[in-house]
Amino acid sequence: MGSSLNIGAPVTRRGFLASLAAGSLVLAARVSPASTLLAVVGQDGSDTAFEPNLWLSIDPSGAVTIVTHRSEMGTGIRTSLPMVVADELEADWARVTLRQAIGDARYGDQNTDGSRSVRQFYEVMRVAGAAARTLLERAAAEIWGVDAAECKARLHEVHHAATGRSIGFGELVARARTLEAPAEGELTFKTPAERRYVGQPVPIVDLADMVTGRATFGIDARREGQLFAVVARSPVLGAPLKSVDDTAAREVAGVVDVLTIPGYEGVHGFQPLGGVAVLANSTWAAIAGRKALKLEWGESDNDSYDSEAFEREMVATSRRAGTSWRTAGDTAAAFEAADEGSVHEADYYVPLLAHASMEPPAAVAEVTVDEDGKAIRCEAWAATQNPQAAQEQVAATLGLELADVIVNVTLLGGGFGRKSKPDYVAEAAWLSRATRRPVHVTWTREDDIRHDYYHTVAAVHMRAAVDERGMPTAWLQRSVFPPIFSTFAPGMTSPSDFELALGFTDVPYVLPNLTVESGDAPAHVRIGWLRSVAHIYHALAVCSFPDELARRAGRDPYEYLMELLGEDRLLDLEGVQYPNQGESLERYPFDVGRLKAVTKRVAQMAGWGRELPKGKGLGIACHRSFLSYYATVVEVDVDRRGALTIPKVWSVLDAGLILNPDRVRAQMEGATAFGASLALHGEITAVDGAIQQSNFHDYKVARMYDSPRAIECEIVSSEALPGGVGETGVPPFAPALCNAIAAATGVRVRRLPISKTDLRWS
Amino acid sequence: MPKLTINGEPVELTDLDPRTPLLWVLRDSLNLTGTKFGCGIAQCGACTVHVNGTAMRSCSVAIGSLEGREVTTIEGLSPDGSHPVQKAWAQMNVPQCGYCQTGQIMSAAALIASNPEPDDDAIDSFMGGNICRCGTYPRIRAAILSAAQEARQ
Ligand code: FES
Ligand code: FES
Numbered sequence: 001m002g003s004s005l006n007i008g009a010p011v012t013r014r015g016f017l018a019s020l021a022a023g024s025l026v027l028a029a030r031v032s033p034a035s036t037l038l039a040v041v042g043q044d045g046s047d048t049a050f051e052p053n054l055w056l057s058i059d060p061s062g063a064v065t066i067v068t069h070r071s072e073m074g075t076g077i078r079t080s081l082p083m084v085v086a087d088e089l090e091a092d093w094a095r096v097t098l099r100q101a102i103g104d105a106r107y108g109d110q111n112t113d114g115s116r117s118v119r120q121f122y123e124v125m126r127v128a129g130a131a132a133r134t135l136l137e138r139a140a141a142e143i144w145g146v147d148a149a150e151c152k153a154r155l156h157e158v159h160h161a162a163t164g165r166s167i168g169f170g171e172l173v174a175r176a177r178t179l180e181a182p183a184e185g186e187l188t189f190k191t192p193a194e195r196r197y198v199g200q201p202v203p204i205v206d207l208a209d210m211v212t213g214r215a216t217f218g219i220d221a222r223r224e225g226q227l228f229a230v231v232a233r234s235p236v237l238g239a240p241l242k243s244v245d246d247t248a249a250r251e252v253a254g255v256v257d258v259l260t261i262p263g264y265e266g267v268h269g270f271q272p273l274g275g276v277a278v279l280a281n282s283t284w285a286a287i288a289g290r291k292a293l294k295l296e297w298g299e300s301d302n303d304s305y306d307s308e309a310f311e312r313e314m315v316a317t318s319r320r321a322g323t324s325w326r327t328a329g330d331t332a333a334a335f336e337a338a339d340e341g342s343v344h345e346a347d348y349y350v351p352l353l354a355h356a357s358m359e360p361p362a363a364v365a366e367v368t369v370d371e372d373g374k375a376i377r378c379e380a381w382a383a384t385q386n387p388q389a390a391q392e393q394v395a396a397t398l399g400l401e402l403a404d405v406i407v408n409v410t411l412l413g414g415g416f417g418r419k420s421k422p423d424y425v426a427e428a429a430w431l432s433r434a435t436r437r438p439v440h441v442t443w444t445r446e447d448d449i450r451h452d453y454y455h456t457v458a459a460v461h462m463r464a465a466v467d468e469r470g471m472p473t474a475w476l477q478r479s480v481f482p483p484i485f486s487t488f489a490p491g492m493t494s495p496s497d498f499e500l501a502l503g504f505t506d507v508p509y510v511l512p513n514l515t516v517e518s519g520d521a522p523a524h525v526r527i528g529w530l531r532s533v534a535h536i537y538h539a540l541a542v543c544s545f546p547d548e549l550a551r552r553a554g555r556d557p558y559e560y561l562m563e564l565l566g567e568d569r570l571l572d573l574e575g576v577q578y579p580n581q582g583e584s585l586e587r588y589p590f591d592v593g594r595l596k597a598v599t600k601r602v603a604q605m606a607g608w609g610r611e612l613p614k615g616k617g618l619g620i621a622c623h624r625s626f627l628s629y630y631a632t633v634v635e636v637d638v639d640r641r642g643a644l645t646i647p648k649v650w651s652v653l654d655a656g657l658i659l660n661p662d663r664v665r666a667q668m669e670g671a672t673a674f675g676a677s678l679a680l681h682g683e684i685t686a687v688d689g690a691i692q693q694s695n696f697h698d699y700k701v702a703r704m705y706d707s708p709r710a711i712e713c714e715i716v717s718s719e720a721l722p723g724g725v726g727e728t729g730v731p732p733f734a735p736a737l738c739n740a741i742a743a744a745t746g747v748r749v750r751r752l753p754i755s756k757t758d759l760r761w762s
Numbered sequence: 763m764p765k766l767t768i769n770g771e772p773v774e775l776t777d778l779d780p781r782t783p784l785l786w787v788l789r790d791s792l793n794l795t796g797t798k799f800g801c802g803i804a805q806c807g808a809c810t811v812h813v814n815g816t817a818m819r820s821c822s823v824a825i826g827s828l829e830g831r832e833v834t835t836i837e838g839l840s841p842d843g844s845h846p847v848q849k850a851w852a853q854m855n856v857p858q859c860g861y862c863q864t865g866q867i868m869s870a871a872a873l874i875a876s877n878p879e880p881d882d883d884a885i886d887s888f889m890g891g892n893i894c895r896c897g898t899y900p901r902i903r904a905a906i907l908s909a910a911q912e913a914r915q
Contacts, residue, residue, distance in 0.1 A: 074859030074896045203855055210860035211851045212843040213796020213836035217861060220795035228790060253779050283799070284786035285779075358800050358808060358861040358895045413798070413861025414895050445801045662855055666898070670858055673897025696805035696893060704899045705886040711900050 050173040052135055052181065054106060055128035056085055062156060062170030064091045069101035070121070071112040071385045072206065073357075073415035074670070075726045076663030079204040081117060081125050083197040083659060088129025088190060089136075090153035091169070093197060098205055103387025103407035111386040113420045113529075114581065115626035115724025118659055122722055130187040138182075139175035140167050155196075192719060201662030206411065218383025218410045219362035223438035226364055227256055228283040229431050230290050230442060233275035233451050236689035237268075237525055239300035244276055248292035254285025258293070259434050261427060267490045268526055270393045272427045273451060279435060283442050302689040305524035307352065307457070310686075314521055315347055318461035318480040322517040323494070326505045326576045329513035334474030338465030342473075344552055345463045346545055349751040350537040352684035353455035354699055355530055359383060359413020360448040363390075364440040365428035367398065375399065375433045379406040382425045385415045390422035397426040398433055416674075417529040421453050449699050450691040453528025454684055456481045458537035462545040470553025470560065472509070477545075478517040479504050479538060486523035493520040497577035503538035503625060503731060505576050508592050509546070510566035524689065531674055532730035535625045539731035540738070540752065543621035547739040548748060557739060558603050558620050565622075568593030581627055587721060588627045595622055598631040598652040598716065605712060606633035606650040612744075615639060615761065619739025621732035626724025628655035629716075632672075632732045634708070636740035642759035646676065646708040646737070651729060653713070656720035668713040668729045675733025676702040681753050700755075764829040768792065769838025780826025784818075785809045787825050788835060796836040796864045800893065807892030810865040810872075811835045817872035819891075836864040839871060847871045850909035858896035866892050866902055874910045 051057040056066045066085050072078035078098065086096050101107050109120060133153045140158035141148035144165060151158050159166045192199070209215040234241065246258040256279050263274030278289035335343065363382035367375050375398040384390045387407040395405045412419055424441055431439040443451075458481035465474040483499060486492045495518045497505070505516050530536075550560035571590035580588060599622040603609075606618060615638050622631035635648045651668050658664050681700035685692045693699040738749045745761040765774050768788070775787065783802075788794040788811070797820055800808030804822040811820045812834040839845050843852070847870045850856075857863045866889070873880055873888040880888065885906055894902065 072859070074857075076858075201855070203852070204857070206860060207852055207855065207857065208843055210857040210863050211848045211867060213794075213864045215860050216795070217798075219799060220789075222793065222795075282782070282786050282790035284782050284790065287802075288779075356895060358806070358859070358893065359798070360800075411861075412859060414859045416895075442799070445803075445806075666855065666858055666901075669900055670897035673894070673899055676897075677895075695803055696801050697803070701893055701895060702897070702899075703891075703893060704889045704902065707897065707899045709882070709900075709903075 048173065050176045052132040052176070053128050055125065056089070056132055058132070058169055058173055060170050060173045062095060062168050064089070064096045064169070065099055066096055067101050068098045069107040069110055070117045071110070071387070071409050071412055071415065073112065073385060073412035073419065075667060076204045076660055077112065077117045078206070079202060080659040080663060081121055083202055084122060084125035085129040087195055087197045088126050089133045090155060090196070092156040093202065095156060100409050102409070103391040105388060110388050111420055112415070113385050113417060115727045116581065118722045119627065119724065122657070122659070126189055127184065127187060130189055131182055134182045134187060135176045135179050136169055136172045138179055139172040143167065143175060198659050199661065202660055204663070215411055217359050217362070217413045218381065219359050219413070219442055221364045221381035221410055221440065223364055223366050226438035226440050227279040227435060228281065228286050228440050228442065229277050229279045229428070230283070230286045230444060230447070231261065231275045231277045231427060232290050232293055232295055233273045233447065234297045235450070236297065236300045237302045239297040241274070241276065242296040242298045245294035246276070248294070249278055249289040252285060252289040252292055254280045254282055255289040256280055257435060258289070259431065261430055267488060269488055270389060270421050270423050270426070272397065272423050272430060277427070277431055279431065279439065287444060300689060302524040305686050305689040307685040310457070311349065311459070314457065314459040314480050315349065317519040317521065318347065318459040318478050320519065322478050322480070322519040324515065324517050325500055326516040327514060328511060331474050331476055331513040331515040334513035335465055338473060343463065343465045344549060346548055346750055348460045348462065348537065348541040348544065350458050350540060351682070351752065352457045352525065353530055353678055353682045354449050354452045354684050354693070355416040355418035356448060356699060356701060357414030357416055357418055360443040360445060361419060361424040362440070362442045363425040363428045364438055365394070365425065365432045366438040367429060367432040369433060369436055377404045378429050378432070379408070380425050380429060381408045381410055382422070383410050383412040383419055384422055384425060385412065385420040386422060389420065390425040393422045393426045394429040397430055416531045418453060421528060445696065446694045449693050449695060453487065453526045455530035455536065456484065456527045460537055460541035462541050464545070464549060466549060466553065470549055470555055471563065472511055472549065474513040475511045476515045476517070477504070477507065477541065478519060480519035480521050481534070481537065482521045482523035482527055484527050484529055486527050493522045494518070498579050499534045501578050501580065502534035503542060503623060504534070505578055506571060506573060506590055506624070507542050508571050508590065508595060508624070509564040525686065525691070532625060532727040535623065535731035536678065536734070539621065539623045540735050543623060543732055543735035544738050544750070547619065547742065551742060556609070558608050561620065561622070562596060562599065565592055565596050568596060583627060588723070590624060594629045594654050595624055598622060598629045598654050601714065602631040602633050602650050602652040605652070605714065606635070608633065615744055617740045617743030617745070619736045619741070619743055621736035621739060623732040625728050625731050628653060628723030628725065628728045630728045630732055632736045634733065634736040634740045636737060636744050638741060638744045638759050638761065640761060644741070644754070644759060645706070648710045648712070649708040650712045651714070652716065653725070653728060654716035654718060655723045655725050655728065656718050657722045658715055661715055664715055664725050665713050667725050669711050671727070671729025672711050672733055673702050673707045675730050676707050679734035679737050679752055679754055680706060681755055683753050764826055766828045766831050766833060768833045769835060775825060778825060780824060782825050784811065784820040784823045784825050784828065784833065788820060794835050794837050798861055798865060800862065807869055808862050808865040810868040810892065812868060812872060815872070815875065817869050836868060839868065845871060846909040846913045847874065847905070850905040850912065854901050854905045854908070856898050856901040856905050858898055862892065862894045866894065870902070870906050870909065873906065874913055878910060878914055880906060880910055
């Protein structure tokens with residue numbers, strides 16, 4: 001591919017756009033910094049833009065267009081990655097427009113998920129910007145007949161200091177188009193002091209649209225002549241449709257059609273669940289029509305699922321020997337040697353959780369069919385975190401080639417992992433083919449709560465024997481949960497190394513005798529991933545248990561925690577199956593020193609150690625996730641009747657290099673509220689296989705009055721490799737809150753949500 | 763069918779079931795999609811609009827009940843995003859995903875109109891009906907305080 005490099009060839013704007021739209025001319029397989037330089041589409045034509053690589057173009061007026069390929073669901077990533085390109089390019093941000101990429105493998109990974117956008121694409125964006133800047137500087141040098149080393153780009157112009165000349169980017173376009181691409185080794189990058197946008201609190205590009213109602217989400221996408229659809233799905237996962245009586249539904253004013261979408265084949269994965277769709281000329285008419293349906297569902301293997309009984313089974317499993325994942329010393333012998341009175345046990349539990357993004361899943365699809373009604377092309381507009389998965393699922397559902405499926409990405413009204421699963425896009429596509437009209441599918445809130453890809457339910461058993469100072473001489477921890485892979489592999493009941501690496505196999509304490517195990521559990525609902533995934537239940541156990549041990553020993557929990565964390569060191573995970581978010585431990589070690597540093601700092605900020613009256617308390621927790629380090633102190637106020645408020649939270653994040661500190665801070669604030677929702681309220685339950693909750697009255701989330709009233713955040717200033725931000729603040733919140741409640745009231749909450757525990761004290 | 767005004771424009775709606783919630787008339791008939799759907803049962807505030815100046819959840823107001831009323835949606839709150847609440851929102855970078863924000867802004871504007879000097883408790887209670895799943899609450903609070911101050915000047 002290197003030899004077919006055609007950067008210097010004339011590139012037409014139309015050709016470039018057409019190739020973007022058609023997903024053709026795929027040149028770069030894996031997007032790396034090096035392939036970024038090669039990913040240019042050259043075609044003959046009359047257009048005049050300079051398109052040095054896949055990620056940007058500059059037209060003769062000087063207007064810069066940057067492709068933004070990750071989905072915007074509130075993290076600011078749609079703005080932050082282009083900032084890197086603009087910075088290295090020395091572009092004037094005011095003259096930059098963004099183009100949201102369609103789903104296309106040319107961009108590399110687009111699944112905006114796993115808090116990895118910056119980690120995976122910072123370098124790519126830097127190279128894209130620097131390569132373009134280098135060519136503009138060389139173009140200016142040629143025009144002036146000077147050495148390129150003397151030409152420096154600055155704010156949309158190239159300058160020649162010796163002669164005081166300057167020339168705008170737009171005027172350089174024609175010449176730059178004729179130049180060979182620079183090799184990666186020829187690029188230079190800015191020093192931190194030279195950065196113009198990176199590290200600055202740049203407002204997101206959608207801000208004005210968001211405050212005026214012009215921002216367009218998946219639910220707002222409109223195609224000429226579209227039908228609005230909602231789908232009735234089986235209350236129990238996997239129950240087949242037995243009979244449909246749609247007579248009354250068809251009589252509802254505005255209803256146009258009622259159609260049965262077939263159920264999924266094999267394991268559900270990202271396939272539509274199937275069900276009965278009501279299509280109408282408004283969402284409301286479709287909802288009213290659906291209410292009038294009379295449906296009967298058959299039997300399912302999941303009919304007997306009862307979340308209460310299941311909880312008891314899971315807790316029992318977590319107390320039995322399981323599969324070993326990490327050991328040190330001889331835990332069994334150490335427990336054997338310990339006095340009975342020195343053993344402490346705890347069982348933690350987190351129920352199923354729903355994502356409940358404020359915008360429920362929604363998409364519109366427009367399928368073109370041939371005269372036999374066979375699909376030949378589909379274009380969709382979707383609130384999706386994962387446009388390539390949407391493209392693949394739509395192609396599979398309709399029997400199309402990938403190249404014939406275009407997925408446009410709208411803004412997302414939250415995602416939290418739900419919108420990585422494109423079942424709803426495929427529903428719209430299936431309905432559009434059947435009706436030969438564009439179809440917009442909206443999930444109502446009831447659909448969203450009852451048919452989610454739930455965050456899995458988990459039971460974690462902790463057991464330690466301690467010495468006279470309360471320090472552990474033996475430590476056992478065991479995690480049991482229906483695994484995410486049950487969504488992709490039929491009957492899968494065993495957790496993966498990936499899930500256990502999320503805050504469990506990497507327990508960072510000094511534990512001479514350690515056993516980490518897992519147990520199996522079957523899934524009876526669709527299991528997915530939710531903001532911070534398995535860290536939620538693992539951090540609850542791993543960050544609460546030391547607090548329990550400290551209190552038991554009559555010690556200060558913060559000092560105890562710091563002693564338990566031990567010396568500053570890189571955690572030794574030799575021999576442990578530890579995926580580390582796909583990064584090597586050389587590049588991204590588990591640095592206990594960084595974890596301790598954020599913990600120490602947050603304790604200082606919170607004024608740890610101050611006296612508080614009974615009913616008030618501070619709790620602390622620290623956790624590494626998504627390759628970043630986070631510590632939180634929560635202050636709680638519990639009155640004698642057990643009513644709880646959270647006056648203040650302090651948090652410190654070390655995520656290495658930060659692109660946009662204001663958006664990172666917003667993620668820290670947001671993670672706190674998200675943590676408060678799941679800690680205080682979140683619980684999905686099932687009876688006879690059917691989910692019991694349906695909307696925000698019975699699936700409660702944090703509101704303004706029960707969220708922390710004040711949040712003080714600090715970000716460690718660092719040039720370390722970037723880690724994740726979006727999810728990292730979530731895991732330590734619930735344990736810090738539970739630890740605070742223990743400090744305030746003496747009540748230890750081990751089962752979420754906290755609202756299920758009576759916190760009265762006297 | 764009811765005659766009403768929406769953002770100052772007289773509107774006469776035909777061919778609509780009078781029980782249709784205002785929300786869906788705005789979104790699906792009039793293409794005013796700035797008003798959002800979040801729950802449909804007056805639990806989340808995403809659909810908040812002003813009816814004769816009062817904040818209402820448009821998902822739970824039947825269009826047939828609005829004869830002669832004046833409805834203001836986010837699109838009509840100001841011609842150009844210059845309402846003090848919108849300005850404070852932009853200045854403090856309140857939105858994350860942005861989805862709940864139009865409803866938050868409509869609620870906040872109604873709060874300030876009825877209570878020019880809201881304190882923390884007043885904000886908690888008035889804004890308690892508006893969910894933000896992204897957790898922009900601290901900034902919403904700060905933006906309301908700042909917008910209220912600006913509006914008083
Ligand atoms: S959609 Fe009206 S309050 Fe939620
Ligand atoms: S900003 Fe996303 S729900 Fe409020």
